[in-house]
Amino acid sequence: MSAYRQPVSAFWWLRQWSYLLFVLRELSSVFVAWFVVYLLLLVAAVGDGARAYEDFLAWSGHGWVLVLNLVATAFVLLHAVTWFALAPRAIVVPRVPPWAVLVAHYAAWALLSAGVAWVVLR
Amino acid sequence: MIKMEVTRFRPGEDDAPIVQSYEVPLRKEWAVLDGLNYIKDQLDGTLSYRWSCRMGICGSCGMTVNGKPQLSCATFLTDYAPGPVRVEPLRNFPVIRDLVVDISDFMTKLPKVKPWLIHDGEVPEDEFLQTPREMDEYKKYSMCINCMLCYSACPVYALEPEFLGPAAIALGQRYNLDSRDDGALERRDVLASAAGAWACTFVGECSTACPKGVDPAGAIQRYKLTAAVSALKDFLLPRGARR
Amino acid sequence: MSRRSPEPLVWLLFSGGGMAAALLVPVLLVLFGLAFPLGWLPAPDHAHLLALVGHPITKLVLFGLCALALFHWAHRFRYTLYDGLKLKQASTLIIVVCYGAALAGSAGAAAVLLMA
Numbered sequence: 001m002s003a004y005r006q007p008v009s010a011f012w013w014l015r016q017w018s019y020l021l022f023v024l025r026e027l028s029s030v031f032v033a034w035f036v037v038y039l040l041l042l043v044a045a046v047g048d049g050a051r052a053y054e055d056f057l058a059w060s061g062h063g064w065v066l067v068l069n070l071v072a073t074a075f076v077l078l079h080a081v082t083w084f085a086l087a088p089r090a091i092v093v094p095r096v097p098p099w100a101v102l103v104a105h106y107a108a109w110a111l112l113s114a115g116v117a118w119v120v121l122r
Numbered sequence: 123m124i125k126m127e128v129t130r131f132r133p134g135e136d137d138a139p140i141v142q143s144y145e146v147p148l149r150k151e152w153a154v155l156d157g158l159n160y161i162k163d164q165l166d167g168t169l170s171y172r173w174s175c176r177m178g179i180c181g182s183c184g185m186t187v188n189g190k191p192q193l194s195c196a197t198f199l200t201d202y203a204p205g206p207v208r209v210e211p212l213r214n215f216p217v218i219r220d221l222v223v224d225i226s227d228f229m230t231k232l233p234k235v236k237p238w239l240i241h242d243g244e245v246p247e248d249e250f251l252q253t254p255r256e257m258d259e260y261k262k263y264s265m266c267i268n269c270m271l272c273y274s275a276c277p278v279y280a281l282e283p284e285f286l287g288p289a290a291i292a293l294g295q296r297y298n299l300d301s302r303d304d305g306a307l308e309r310r311d312v313l314a315s316a317a318g319a320w321a322c323t324f325v326g327e328c329s330t331a332c333p334k335g336v337d338p339a340g341a342i343q344r345y346k347l348t349a350a351v352s353a354l355k356d357f358l359l360p361r362g363a364r365r
Numbered sequence: 366m367s368r369r370s371p372e373p374l375v376w377l378l379f380s381g382g383g384m385a386a387a388l389l390v391p392v393l394l395v396l397f398g399l400a401f402p403l404g405w406l407p408a409p410d411h412a413h414l415l416a417l418v419g420h421p422i423t424k425l426v427l428f429g430l431c432a433l434a435l436f437h438w439a440h441r442f443r444y445t446l447y448d449g450l451k452l453k454q455a456s457t458l459i460i461v462v463c464y465g466a467a468l469a470g471s472a473g474a475a476a477v478l479l480m481a
Contacts, residue, residue, distance in 0.1 A: 005216050038397070043478060
């Protein structure tokens, strides 16, 4: 008399929305890695001189680069939102309620984003 | 009436489970478990399933109801009207018969996290005093009823049977966070092993499934942070300064 | 096992990278990936960016961001391959490829930033 072992499909993450969302959240890391590549290309172009920088700007306007960056932005935002949502459950500060930890993360996000934009656009 | 589609498995006879349908009365005060009891009493006495308290505390009536792990005593038939209601055994466990699963894997893992108070110093003669704030530190994690819904919801456990699992890690944390306990170091080898907290990828479904609000996923991430910081201290500080 | 396990270290790098990426990547990607190419905002001139990238603090911040973000990717991608594609059997290969790529990428980032 043997027990029945329930099989696990390789596509288990399609079975329910929350699993799919989890896999999408994990895949956001691929777009984080793409961003690093993109950033280094920009830095290299800037270092190579005004001409190379102009070329980079033209290249970044190509259709496929724009589409890739649009998708990457969506995934990076998914990463940021899910990351901040989970942070208060890992970071437990004595006598500080979880919502305050969440608010602190969003405040830091807003502050740093504004700071970076100011430094770049100045 | 509402149709219940129940998974049946007879060991030795069936190679794989089959689905059997039953019509049961749809009453607003009836839980899925009441529907199963009706089947067992009135329609088919051969149906096997576990249950005991009917009030969400014994943790024995966990099943997969319409694809989600649920306590069948706390899930009402009317919520699934007009039906059908699909009742399957808990996922990720071997099925012994019909809706009865084998949880001995969990029973072997549980004592490994030493889910009891380990106290170094002298034990006080009368009560072991604790402030309400100290109790709040771990109370949430002490609500676990070992119903296995979290294991059933966890894809990591499904794919990697060696994974210690949500409830066991959360119970280890429950004692680690108790002001009367000094056993964190003893539990560390098990909790902070590759098959322990590090195997968790924070899917978070265990906490969604938990009927008692334990938040095992949160307990595990919190433990990871503690374990990582203490590992870093071990690495950076000279042996003498470690504590 | 646990004392010598590298898991705490790679998890700290993953977490640090996740935090850095969540805080800094959206604004940088929106600016340089969408806003400038699409003309929502005028692109900064070359001299300004060169001065910015030449500053040691910028170099340090960008290196930290790149290295941590790459280790964040390596760790998450490793587990996505384990779970999403049921590839746990190939775990040694996956570990070498993922963290190896992150190490190589970090070295590359250092080289690019030092030369800029």
